[in-house]
Each structure stands twice: as structure tokens, then as C-alpha cells.
Amino acid sequence: MNYIRNFCIIAHIDHGKSTLADRLLEFTNTISRKEKKNQLLDSMDIERERGITIKSHPIQMEYSYNEKKYILNLIDTPGHVDFSYEVSRSISACEGALLIIDATQSIQSQTISNLYLALSKDLTIIPIINKIDLPNSNIELVKNDIIELLGCNKDDIICTSAKKGIGIKNILDSIISRIPAPKGDIKLPLQAIIFDSIYNPFRGVQTYFRIKNGTLKTGQKIKFMSTNNVYNVEEIGIFKLKNLKKKILNAGNVGYLIAGIKNPSEVKVGDTLTEVKNPAKKPIGGFKEVKPMLFAGIYPIENEKYKELRIAIEKLHLNDSSLSFTPETSYALGTGFRCGFLGMLHMEIIKERLEREYNIDVITTLPNVHYNAYLKKSSKNPLLINNPYDLPDKNQLEKIEEPYIKAYIITIAQYIGGIMQLCIEKRGVIKNQSYITNNRVELIFELPLSEIIFDFYDKLKTISKGYASFDYTHLEYRKSDMVKIDILINGKIVDALSTLVHIKNSFSIGKKICNNLSKIIPKQQFEIPIQAAIGKKIISRETIRSLRKNVISKCYGGDVTRKRKLLEKQKKGKKKMRTIGFVDIPQSAFISILKLKI
Template sequence: MENIRNFCIIAHIDHGKSTLADRLLEYTNTIKIVEGQMLDNMDLEKERGITIKSHAIQMEYNHEGKDYILNLIDTPGHVDFSYEVSRSIAACEGALLVVDATQGVQAQTISNLYMAIDHDLEIIPVINKIDMPSAMPEEVEDEIIELIGCDRKDILRASGKTGEGVEDVLKAVIERVPHPTGEPEKPLQALIFDSVFNPFRGIIAYFKIENGKISKGDKVKFYNTGMEYTADEVGVLKMDMIPRKQLSTGEVGYIISGIKDPTEVKVGDTITHVARPCAKAIDGFQEVKPMVFAGVYPIDPSEYENLRTSLEKLQLNDASLTFQPESSVALGFGFRCGFLGLLHMEIVQERLDREFNMDVITTVPNVSYMVYDKHGESKEVHNPSGLPDATMIDHIEEPYIKASIITDTNYIGPIMKLCLDKRGELLKQEYISGNRVDLHFMLPLGEIVIDFYDKLKSISKGYASFDYHVDCYRLSKLAKLDILLNGEPVDALSTLTHQDNAVAFGRRICEKLKELIPRQQFDIAIQAAIGAKIVARETIKCVRKDVTAKCYGGDVSRKRKLLEKQKKGKKRMKQIGNVEVPQKAFLAVLKLD
């Protein structure tokens, strides 16, 4: 056990964690020289250049004549995947804090760092990308010292691209990160920190052993679900899964026990022996709270059961996704899903399409509100169509977040204007070092859900970084905005919005829908309504056949007779006609400026 080191890599987006992880694998001869990212194995990760899943891998390294086993977990950097980071941190004793030499400390670096400090991890600061012409290692060192109060000599300089300083990083991991503590003789306690679905072998759970040992063929029990299984195969994770006879305290590995039902494996659960169970489960990580809710519906109603199975399998791989069944008048049966943010929602949609071939319609995302009725009772509402009657509502509270935005001083003005336009209030601003400033805002979560992050990036030319957590619920003047097509409400397009913005927002939705809904044989009226009051209207004119073309002369009453006949037909058609809203229209509403 003295020769095992478990560590993870944490950083902001694009600070070069995955590239550095590849170099570590190369220097320990785990893999040969590589093209592209080795650990980011999902197509989506390669295309977008981001890490979505944490990846665990074992390396062997000889240092001063002794063989060491290093278990590395590479983590995502985007704020939407911070739950993955919290799981990785729970399975480690140390963390490499990677900071880009050209960009310095950014918001996600700070929030991940605090998470690691809460778990008492040993922090090793590494300045990456020092081979870049625009690198400024001295200034970045000052920022790191101010942030964690370490000595200048403790900060390592490396380059994932050229491999410079990588051996120093491996040496520091062995010398500074404490080895796992635990007792091999105690009853088995192993923490599940991830799981994947394999169509042939069932569910594979990844775990880290805190106490005890596990061998092939053992009878094991999952503590929280109480289910019992036989360990058909246990082993360690290298580039592939490598079976072993036995794993002991401090090791990270996988277990295959032929589990077919995705609901039986809970990330954060404890594995123990049936014969000698442990006294209590290991304290897991914080439960994740979804921030953004959207309805996901199959385009073909008969695919409903397949969608449920796909979501369950996806949830194994991404425990931060939550879903429950719901139905809509316009779209039939589907699920109300909870996501950590908009990027997370986009990734889940892409994965449903690629990995499970599911064609889905996603409704306008919204957040959950607390609604209080006249009797003083409260209920949580995730969907505008779930609101009680307007006469019954006493008041509505919406969630507020505490946001931290780190940016260059040149962009303070536009960023403040953006936040104040979104009904935010400035709490404080702190100058970190040089021309970097940290702005703290209270903002309503509902205003951030749709396009805040994109606007922030474009205003600050990509330099601002954003991190947030939900703080409290506050009283708000909210109005339910309904969209009607020919007098019929489309529940998938209804939103809850602030009263001051409702009319302008309704008008913009109507204009956008007029562009996107194809013309029919009859007039379509698109209306935005707050309660019984119509606040905006657009009309899509009907497509008409020229019925008077065959009249080449004669009395005008002949033409009028034909036009009247056509008018009656249009009227009858309007009564029985249906309007299909294309998926583009739902997506366009999200991108309304």
C-alpha cells in the first residue's frame, strides 16, 4: 500500500489537463507515442476538445529503484460537469492543480480547488503550457501563491505538448501525495465512483477500496440498495480492463457481476462482503442538484419505452442527469429531465442521438420555482404547465445564485451591464492581482439558463470565467406567458418570465415563430397571452390557389362566386386543421436574443 498513489487533475477549461495526462501515460510507458487525446475516447469529446467524463487509468513507474502504482483520474473542466470532479476527488488523496501559463487562475480552478481542500487532498500546483510564446509564468506563480499560500519552489513548470517538466510532476506525485490509508484486515469497504454499461457484460462499476480486500468469486453486497451479487471478475483499469485475482486496500479497480438493471447501481454506494459486512457505508459526495429542467419527448410516440431505457443507461454513465415521466398535450408522453446547465443539456441530447439513435424534441429549458397558494402551502414547480390556477397563487419564489466572474479589468463595464440587465445585483468586487478582478453577483437562475454564458464569453472576448452555486429562493413578480396557435395553447412553448420582460419576450417569440412555421392552406394566428390578456399577435397568411384563373371574362359575380366558395373551404379547413410546430422552432426560442 505504501507504493500506491491516487491522484486527479483539476483545472479550468482548456488549461491542458488531458494533454498533460497523455504525457504522464507516455513517460510511464503505459502507452506508446500518441496522436490526439488518449483518454477522451467519446466522439463528442474529440470533436469539441472538452472532457465530459472523468477517466481513471493505472500507471506503473520506477522511482529510485522502487516500483510505484499511480492511479490517475483525469477530470472535466467545465462548470456543468463539476459533479464528475466531486466524484473523482472523493476517490483520491492528492490533486494536480493545473494552471495555464498564458491565462492564469480562472473561476473553475478556484471552485475545484476549494472542493479538493474540503476533502483534505494534497495540492500540487503545476503551471502548464510554458512553451507558449505568450506564457507569463512569474505572474501566474504570484496568483497561485496568493490563492493557496504555498512556497514558490513548490510550484512545478511543465508543458504537456513538449513533455518538458513531466518527470518532475511524476516525482512530485510520489514524494508529496500521501499513500492511501486503510486496513486490509478490516471488513471490505469500497466506494463506487463511476459506472458504465456494457451490452454484453452488464453494468461495470468502478470503485476504490478504503478497507479490506476483494477477490474474484466473492459474494458481495451493495450497501444502500441491499442487493447481493457474485464478483465474476475484478481487475484494474489501464488502457483496457485487466483482470486480477485479488485487489487490496487503496487500489482502484472495476467489478463485473452481471447486473442488468441500471437502477441497482448507485454512484456513491459502498460495496461490502455478504459474510462479513462493514458497520456503515462510506460518506459519499454531495448529492447533485439539477439547475435546468427541460422536457424530452420522442418524435415517434411508440419510442417512449426505448427513450426510458436509453435515459437509464445514460444515467449510469452520467449520474448528474435526473428524469421523471410527464405528458404534454402537444407532444404526448415524455420525460422532464434535470441538467446541470445548458452545455450538459446539449451533450445529453447529442449522446441520445449518437449512442442510442433516439430522435427527440426538447422543450424550452426552465428552472424550478416555489409556488405558495392562498392557504400558505408551497409546492415545487418545474414546468409552467404545472402551475395552479392564477387565482389560487399567493406568490412565487425563484432560485437565486451566487456567481463569481473573473475577468480582465477592461471588460468590467460591459459585464456589469450584462448582469444588471439580467436583474442581478453586485455583492462585491475583489482585485486578484495585476489587472484581474473577481466580481460577485446575486442573479436569478432563470435569467442565466438560456444564453448568459455565451454572451459573457463574447463580451469578454473569451477571457471571463464563470462559476456559480444556488444560494436561496426569493420573492419575484413572475408571469406565465402562453403561446397560442389558432387559439390553442402550446404547452411546450409556455414559459415563466419576469413581468417587466413578458410583453417584449412574447412579441419576439411570435415574430420568430412566424418565420419558422410553414404556411398552411388556412390562416394561422400566433398569439402570446398572459392569463386572458393577449399581448402580441402575428398571422401566417394561407397558401391560396388561384381559383379565378379559368374566368377569362364575363361578369364580376362569376369571380366572386368562386372566391366565396374558396373562402368557405378555408373556413372549414381552419376548424379541423392541425398546425405542426417544427423542432427548429423550439430551438429558436432558446436562442432568442
Template structure:
């Protein structure tokens, strides 16, 4: 136990976390040169292309220290994006130390701070590392001062490094040995182990990654997963290097994997506690949560014949990603599809991209929205969960609607404060705090409705700040709000896929915007098309697509005027009939374009 060190790396996106991990693997000879590739711990092509970690990974390194002792390091990698903050919190809970990685050219960013607070909540030993010091644009002294102000450490405690060249890697490994405490626990006590991740293997089933806090786990032991209350036999246990290495037993402080032949990913929950069936632990590891989706959107196949293929694809995706939730739904405009719940907008994008790449499924995604609570007049606490605008009860029965709020942290340069405050006020936000981290960096804290940041908030924030603002958020609570359901009608027929729940103050502007956009996108017919946005029976916006005029008199060369009149009358009757029975087909492109409403 004295020679084990468990640590994770926390950083903002694109601060060089995966590159530094590569250097640690190279330096400790965990990966041979032949197998080495960039971002070795990132298993998906998507992760390499976007430069983000989507799925966290764990790997064991053996480090021969200069004092002659060989130490076992368990590096538990974490995703960097706010959408996966629950996975980050579980990975942090499995460690005793954390490398806080800061990019020397960018300084401290919003996610660095939020992940740092998570680490401090779990009493982790923090080792600050200033990365990318070899770059021409590196501001080493300024960034070191920022870290010292944030952590209250001495400037000499900050380790200078470069993930690209490998400079400073030896100092990082020595700092881990000296500063990160060895795990403490009793190998003879009842078993308690924390599941911090799981992956699906098509041949072995679901493999859970865990860290043992007390007790010893042997191959063939009967184990219980506390929160799901399921019991299994440990068919195989072992440690994680780049491949899985089986072991006969694992004890306190060890990080490893367990295979029990589970075929359904829902049976293993991240944050659950593993204990023995015969001698169970009295207390479980704190902090377990059910992962709740924050953003909902409908996913529909472009061709309705592909519905069953889409179902199979989502089932396979769910095996790899237990946080994806879906249920069947049908839409008059788009046919049969699925209502899916995601952790956030990045999660939605990744699922869409994976459906396209891994399963060759091109899909239409409806307007993303969040989950609301609606209270009715039937009983004092009659609460309904509203995931789609069509779930909203009749206004006569409705008492009130509550929507989720978040706390947003934005770190930027002082010259962009005005633009960012205007943006957040437009999004119904209230400012709660403003702190100058340095003379050149300011942290703004806002309380905002989640629905307002789902749409285009991040893109607009980046353009206002010319890319200099970093953004992070944490869920707060549900608050009462004046929300109304907006329907879009085409010739008096509602298009359910374009319905939305919007704040009453913004309803008219939003309705005008959608009507204007649809007018550009809908192909003209031989009859007039009325596009209307309505709240209940009140129409708040209208646009008209004028009819295509076919020149029926073109074949009349001269002759009596009554001939032309007769043809025009016939056309007029035909158009009237067409308007009564003609359906307006909304092209697929229109749904995709309406999602990109820009201000």
C-alpha cells in the same frame, strides 16, 4: 501502502489536462507506442472533438523512482465542466493529492478556483503545475505570481511543464512521490471503500470503480452497498490499467474495479460506500448525495412512429449515464415524447448529440427550464414540484412560487466589468463580491436565478468579454419569486410546447419576442393567423400572419361586375368557414428556432 500515491488532475476546460495525462502514461510505459493516441483516457469521439472530458477515468501507473523504489500511482481523472461537479467531488474524495493545472497563456480561470476549493475541503496536497510554457504567448512569470497569490506557496514549488512536448513530466512525477502522502488506513479493520465512478459493459453488466480506505477486499466476498442497501458477491475484482487486470485481493489505498453482475445502473450510486456483509463498517464515507437534475426539457421524436425507438435509446443511454432522468409525456403539438432531467446545458447538448450519433435519433428539444417549488393555499406546507409550466396550479390556489438560485463566479479582465455587470443585472442578478486577483484579472461573484443562465447567458458572456471571461456556478437555495405562466395561442388554441414560466417584469418583452419570431416562421395560410402571448386571460403581445390571397377573379375576362362579386362573396364565405375549422400546423423548424431567441 508506503509506495502507493493516489492523485487527480484538476483544471479549467482546455488547459491541457488530457494531453498531460497522455505524457504521464507514455513516460511510465503504461501504454505501448502502438496503442498510444491523443487523449488516451477519453473514450468517446465526442470528448476528442470538443476537447472536454465527459466521463472520468482511473488508471494505474508504475513509476521507477531514482532512489530505486517502484511506486504505484493511481491517477483518477476528473471531468472539467461545472455540470459534472459532483463526480469531480467524489473523484477528489478518493485521493490524497491533486495536480492543479494552469495554462500559462490564460492564467487562472473560474473552474480552476472552484475545483481547488473542493480539493482543499478534502485536505488534499496541492501540486501547482504551469502547463503550456513552450507557447509563444505563455506568460510564465505572471501566471506563477497568480498561483503563488492563490495558494500561498513559494514560486519554486510551481512545476513548469508542457503536455505537448513532455517537458517537466519527470519533475511532476518526482513531486508526486515527495509531496503527496501515502494512504493511511488499517488493512485489518472492517472494509470501507468509496465508489467514485461506474461504467456499463454490455457483457459484464455495471462495473463500479472504488478506492479502499480501510480493510481488505477478496474475490468472492459478500459485499453490501450501504446507501442502496443491496448485497452482492464480488465475482471479480482488479486494478485498472488501460484494460482491467484481475486480482485475488485488494487492500488499503488500492484503486480498482468490482464486477457483481448488476444489470441496472441505478443500483450503483456514485459516492456510495462498499462494506462486507458479515463484518460491516460502523461508519460510512461522508459526502454521499443523490444526483439531482438541474435543467429539464422535453425530447420528442421528429416522427411519432419513432417513439418506441427513442425509449429504447434513452434506456441504453441511461445505462452509461445514471444522472439522466426521464419520464413519458405527451404534447398536443409534438405528440408523444419524454420529459428529461439534465445536470446542466452541456449535459443536455451531449445527450442530444449522443442520441443522434449512437442511435441515429433526430429529436426536437423543447425550451429548457428548471425545477420550481409551488406552495398552495390548501395547507400551510402543501408543496408541489413544478418541472413543466403545465404543472403550475391554478392562480386562485397558488400561494407562492420559489425558484432555484446559484452563486456565479466570473473571472475576467477589468475592462469588461461594466458589460458583465449589465448582463447580470438584466438577468435579475445581485453582485455580492468583487476581488482583484491581479491588476489584470478580477473575480466577480453574483447571485442569480438558475432559470436566467439556462438560456443564452454563457454565449452572451463570451461575446461581451470577447472570450476573456470564465464562468462557474454552485447551487445556493430556493427563493420566493414573482413568476407567471405564459401561454402562446395560435387562433386562440394554446401550443403547450411553447409555454414558459417567466418573471412578471420580463413577461411582456419575452412574449413580444416569441410572437415576432413565430410570425417569421409560420407558413401563411388561406386565412389570417393570430399569434398571441397571454398571462391567464390577459393578452400581452400579438402578431398577425396575413392570409394568402388567391385571385379567384383571374378567369373572368370582362363581363358583368356581378360575376366577379359573386366569386369574391363565395371566397369570403369559404375563408370564414376555414378560419373556424382550419388548424394551424406548427412546423418542426419553428420549435428549434424559437429556442434560439436572441436579444
């Protein structure tokens, strides 16, 4: 174990994490010239295009230092706040972390958030300034920011350019000299933490783990401590560019496990793995169930593709257990699924993968968060509401609770006023304001989750001219005055457009939705009223005027009563059409509501 180093990379989005990982793999000859490509550990096209890591990819490198060969296990982490739980589990499998900070942008909120996670696990932090080759880099200023943040010495900071390969040897030497070897005892019962898993269509779930204590062998009987499910180990191995089989792995090692597990939901990130004959007394701490925080309906544009959509979502669920789905039917959209996501980015990725990988065009309904609704009859056990249409009538409700978050915003001092105003408009309460450096301020707010899922981040970037960064953690559910807005088109409720909002925003949001729909829904031969209602009370209305034929154009003379009869006949016809007519709602109507600036 003295010759093993387990480490991860902490960085804000676009600070060069994936590029640095590529250079480390090249410098240690882990990959050949033929295998070289940008963002090597990012396997999905979406990851490459967006420049983020969605699914973590561990890999093992070998490096000689002072004429001794060391094993370096890089446990890569996802690069967005939606996947913060996976980041925390990856961090718990390491002894050290490379803290990468962009020389042009300095410290950002996600950097701070993940740094605190790493420090809470007593990880050794190696600060690295990346992109020093760029003309607008400010190395001295960033160094001072890091020293104020970590309390380290100037000599502890490594300057590098991952793109040009500058400073890579210094990083590798520091990993070995500064990050401690893993601690553990081979003689103790098996105790391994699960930090990720993927689904292999031929062999079932492939589990990624780090052994804290004991030994893992092929043929061994193991169990997961949170579920008590027992399996027989078919194959274990280590991570290279292609997985390498091993017969035995000891404490301190990182590897993968295949045990004929067919259901991905049985393998939970953060769970502890132990043996059946001589089990560990207690699991490794920190495990919790990952629960979806955002819900939206996904429907095929062509109803006959429902079966294909079901198969596609089931396949995505196999490789992403955090995606939940249940069938649902909508009056407006037909048959589809109510899906649960970790956040807006997670939802966008799933939608994009359905369209790219499975060639299915889908409509997503207005996303909403998970609410707790307490009924007057049974006020102890709440109803879990993830579809606004399922909310009971107001006279049956005791109260509604909505989820709150703690938001961390880092910005330059001159933009504090505008950011505070934005957060207060979003029902936020400031909890703390502190200067990280002379000019960089961290603001901590408590905000309702429902207020940040749409346009909050875009507005924050606009107000701060791109300088502010944002991260958040979940707090709890709190009582709130929420109301359901129903949208009626031609007198019929369109369930897919229903939404839950705070009462103070209900009139303005109802008006905006009606206004948007009136511009998008095409005219018919009859007048179409568009209404927003809370219960039986109409709070807003727009009217789409009918297409009108000039029925009196052929009347060149005669009595005026002849013209009146023709107009009355037309009026009766339009009234009848309005009763039996059907309004076709285009896909752009749902997209316009998704993009609504609330």
C-alpha cells in the same frame, strides 16, 4: 501503502488536462506505441471533438523513483461545471492534485472552484504551468498569479508543455516526493468510497471505488450503506488500459468491482461500500443524491420511431444514471419523454448521442428548471414542476419558488462594469468583489438558475472579449413572481412552446416568441394568428397573412356587385378553413425558440 500515490488533475476547459494525461501514460510505459493516440482516456467521439472530459476514466501507472517501484493511480475528472459533483467525489478519493494552468490564459473560474474543493479535502496541490512552448505564453505573470493564489514558492511551480513532452519527469518525481501516501488500516472493517460506475451489458454495473480502510476480496458479501443493498463480489481488479483482475485489494488501492448489479440506479456516486459480516460504523462523509437541475421534452421527429427512442434513452440511462426520463404526450409533437439533465451541456450531449449513436432525429422543447409550486389548500408540501404545462391555475397557487445559484466570475478589471450590468439585468445580486491578482477580479453573484441556462455564458464572453470565466454552485429555492406564457397558434395552445418566466420579462419574451414564430411558420390558405397569453390575458400577437388567390381576375366588366359576391364567397371559405384547418409547425420553430436571445 507507502508505495501508492492517488492523485487527480484539476484544470479549466482546454488547459491541456487530457494531453498531460497522455504524456504521463507514455512516459511510464503504461501504453505501447500501437496504443498511442490523442485524448486516450476520452473514449467518446464527442469528448474528442469538444475537447472536454464527460466521463471520468481512472488508470494505474507504475514508475521507478530512487530505485523503488511506485503505483500511481490517476483518477481522471470530468471537465465541466455540469459534472461538479462527480469531480468532488473523485477528489475525495485522492491525496493530491495536479493544478494545471494555461500559460496563455492564467487562472480561470473553474480552476478556482475545483481548487477550493481539493483544498477542503486537504489535498496536496502541485501547481503546473502548461503550454510554455506557445509564443503568446506569459510564464512570469502566471507564476506571480499562482503565488498570490496559493501562497507557494516559485520553485514549487513546474513549467511544462504537455504537447511536446517537456517537464513530464519533474511532474512524476513531484507526485512521489510531494503527495503523501494514502492513510488507512487494513485491520479495520471495509470502508470504500464509490467515485464512478459504468454499465457492462454482459455483466451489469461496474463500480469504481477507492478503499479507505479494510480489505476487499472476491466472494465477499458487501453492502452499499445508503441503500443497504447486499451483493456478492464476483470480480475485483485494477485499472490498466484494459482492466486487470485481482483476488484481493487492500486499503489505499483504487479498483473496480463487479457484483451482478443489474440496475444502475442502485449504485450511487459518493456512497460507501462495506462488508456485511463486519460493517463499518459510519459511511464516508460527503454523499448526496445527484438531482437533475434542467428539464426538457425530447420527441422523435418521426412518430413511428417512439419505441426506438425509448430503447435508446434506456440504454443511455444505463451508462448515465444522472439522466432521468418519464413518458409524456404533447398535442403538437405527439409522444415523447420529459428528461432531466444536470445542465445545458449535459442536454446537448444526450441529444447529440441520440442522433449519432442511435440514428434518431429528435426535437427538444424549451428547457426549464425545477420549480416548487405551493397550493393554497396544502401550503406545506410543494408540487414539483418540471413541465410548465403542469403549473396549476393562478387562483390555486399560494407561491412559486425557483432555484438560485452562487455564480463565480473571474475577469480582467476593465470589464467589471459590463459584467455587473449583465448580471443585474439577469436579476442578479452582487455578494462580493475581490482581487485575486493585481489585474484579475473575482465577482460573486447570486442569480436565478433560469436566467443563466440560455445565453448568459455567450453574453459574458462577448462583454469580456473572451477573458471572463464562469462557474457556479447551487444555493436554495426562493420565492419568485413566475408566470406561465402559453403560445396559441390559430387559437389552440401549443403545450410544447409553453414556458415559465419572471413577470418582469414576460411581455418582452412573449413578443419575441410570437415574432420568431411568425417568420418561420409557412403561410396557409387562411390567416393564422399567433398569440402569447398569461392565463386568459393576451400579451402579444402576430398574424401570418393568408395566401390569396385573385378570384376577380376573370371579371373584365359588368356590375361591381359581381366582384363583391366573389370576394364575400372567398372570405366565407377562408373563415371555414381557419375553423377546420390544421397548422403544421416545423422543427425550425422549436429550434428558433431554443436560440431565442432573452
